[in-house]
Amino acid sequence: MNSNEILKAELAKALSECERLREENARLRLRIGEDLESDHQDVERPSLNGDLKAHQSAAVTVDSPPEVKVSLFKDLFRARNDVYAVRWQGRNGKTGYSPAGDKEWDKAPSFGRGPKKSFRLTKLFSLTEEVLRDHLLGKQTIGVYPLLQDDTCCFVAVDFDKKSWKADTCAFLKICHETGVPASLERSRSGNGGHVWIFFASPVQATLARKLASAILTRTMERR
16 A cells, blocks of 8 residues: 555544544433433423523523633543643743643752752642633633543644645645534634644544544645
């Protein structure tokens, strides 16, 4: 098999796994609905305005309660809950992300240029709904660790940041549509790039997620 045939085979395998996960998700949703129906036949169902789970099953809009928006965000960007990262910006304009936690500052010698501060983390902070809410409100910018401890993940992203990013993302999304892979486009912080997100209904092996994104990207490059 040549390289194109191998990539097509990997794509077919990845798409088959995605379809299996979609079917499994549909079966679980149906099972949950049947269980709720049998367990609560004589119980009056709460109104939409008073039940968070009912809100989650409906479309989330700008007018939805904050708890519903946070819940949707948490459900989409499922990642490690025991750690998250915070964005920082230095005096020289350099930016980056570091694990959130309690810092213990030390002074390290700088060979005649004065003391230089450094730190080590003594405790890592957990990813909570309050942290997510502050992120959505713009109080802080956080990052999540999508690789779970069993080497699975719940989403994969493809980053486009060249001058032709608009056309590139459109071409990539077109291939996603043709192959039946749901994908969403987000503009980057700078405004000069885009991120295409593919979310999974349940955790998949990270290697499979990467192969799926790589195969779609390769097929896109064959056309563009």
